[in-house]
Structures are given as C-alpha cells and as structure tokens.
Amino acid sequence: MILGLQVRSMALEDVEAVIALAAGLPTAPHWPRAAWEALFDPVTSSRRIALVAELQKQVIGFAIAALISPEAELESIAVMQSHQGGGVGRTLLAELQRQLQSRGISEITLEVRASNIAALRFYQAHGFTEIGRRPGYYPDSGEAAVLMTAPIPTPARKQ
Numbered sequence: 001m002i003l004g005l006q007v008r009s010m011a012l013e014d015v016e017a018v019i020a021l022a023a024g025l026p027t028a029p030h031w032p033r034a035a036w037e038a039l040f041d042p043v044t045s046s047r048r049i050a051l052v053a054e055l056q057k058q059v060i061g062f063a064i065a066a067l068i069s070p071e072a073e074l075e076s077i078a079v080m081q082s083h084q085g086g087g088v089g090r091t092l093l094a095e096l097q098r099q100l101q102s103r104g105i106s107e108i109t110l111e112v113r114a115s116n117i118a119a120l121r122f123y124q125a126h127g128f129t130e131i132g133r134r135p136g137y138y139p140d141s142g143e144a145a146v147l148m149t150a151p152i153p154t155p156a157r158k159q
Contacts, residue, residue, distance in 0.1 A: 002055060002083075002086055002087055002091075004055055005054070005088065005091060006054045007052070007053050007054075007091055007092055008052060008054065009049075009050065009051060010050035010052045010062060010064075011040075012037065014059055014062075015033065015036045015037060017058070017059035018036060018059060018062050019033065021059060021060070021061070021062065021078060022062075022078060024081065025078055025080075025081065027116055027119070028078040029075070029078075039064070046067075047067050047068075048065065048066055048067065049063075049064070049067065049072075049096060049099050050062070050063075050064045051092055051096060051099075053091060053092050055083070060080040060082075060088060061077075061078060061079040061083065061088045061089065062076070062077070063076065063077040063078075063096045064076050064077075065100065067100075067105065069103070069104065069105060070105060070107065071105065071107045071108070071109060072100050072105045072107070072109070072152075073108070073109050073110065074096070074109070074110040075110075077092055084118075090126070093126055097153075101153065105152050106151065106152055106154070107150070107152060108149065108150055108152060109131075109148065110123065110128070110147075110148050110149075111137065111145040111146065112146050113138060113141075113143050113144075113146075114144040114145070114146050115143060120148075123148050123150075127150040127151070128148040128149060128150040129149060130146055130147065131147050133145065133147065134147065
C-alpha cells in the first residue's frame with residue numbers, strides 16, 4: 001500500500017482529472033465528457049460504482065463498474081503511468097470488490113485487449129480467468145478482446 005493513498009467514490013468534481021488521466025493512457029477509455037458526467041445522473045448512478053485513487057489530493061487512478069445484479073462488469077480500471085506497478089490498481093480493485101460484495105454481487109466480468117499483457121497478468125493474479133474471446137472487438141485496431149471473470153467472495157459469517 002502506498003502511504004497516503006486514498007480510494008473514494010468519484011465525484012463530479014473529479015471528471016476533469018479523470019479525463020486528463022485517461023487521455024494519457026492509450027488503453028484507458030476516451031469517453032466524451034458527457035459519458036463521464038452521466039456517471040452522476042441520479043437515475044442511473046445506482047447502477048454503477050465509480051472510484052478514484054487519490055494521492056496528495058491528485059487523482060492517480062480510477063475504476064468503474066456497471067452493476068447488472070448478480071453480476072458486475074468492470075468497465076475500466078486505470079492508473080497514471082508514473083504510479084503503475086505500485087499497488088494502486090490492486091487497491092482500487094480490492095475496494096471495488098468490497099463494494100460489490102456489500103451489494104450482493106457474486107461475479108465480475110471484463111474485456112481486455114489481447115495485446116495488453118500487463119493487464120492480463122494483473123487480472124490473472126487477482127483471480128480472473130479467461131472465459132472467451134471476441135475477435136475484432138476493438139474498432140481502432142480490429143484486435144480481439146479477452147473476456148475474463150472472477151467470483152466476488154461472499155463475506156465470512158460470524159458465528
């Protein structure tokens with residue numbers, strides 16, 4: 001764990017920082033501003049979890065999941081390049097899984113570029129397994145998406 005790292009719910013005020021972070025990462029989502037702002041729409045916000053990782057008041061990572069009970073789809077997890085490999089992604093994923101667990105979600109799925117070896121290794125190290133591929137999924141390159149899933153552990157029962 002990085003000293004001083006905080007993971008919290010994303011706020012509308014974070015959108016500018018999140019867009020800038022995503023713009024610096026080729027594999028992060030480059031959604032239009034309206035899509036980011038839609039995360040806070042009162043009608044749909046209950047169907048998503050959006051988190052940011054903050055260090056010294058700077059957003060250095062984010063994670064977004066869509067809830068389709070009893071499952072969730074990890075739409076994105078991204079960490080500023082200068083902080084990759086230091087546990088930020090692991091911390092974001094752990095908090096996301098904790099929140100999914102508290103909402104009764106039993107499984108999380110995701111798609112990742114077949115060429116993104118670092119991401120594939122990260123997800124495998126955190127319990128995800130490949131369940132299929134979608135050829136030609138990414139329109140910018142025609143690259144395949146690897147479909148992965150992981151169970152969300154149920155909370156231990158107190159005796």
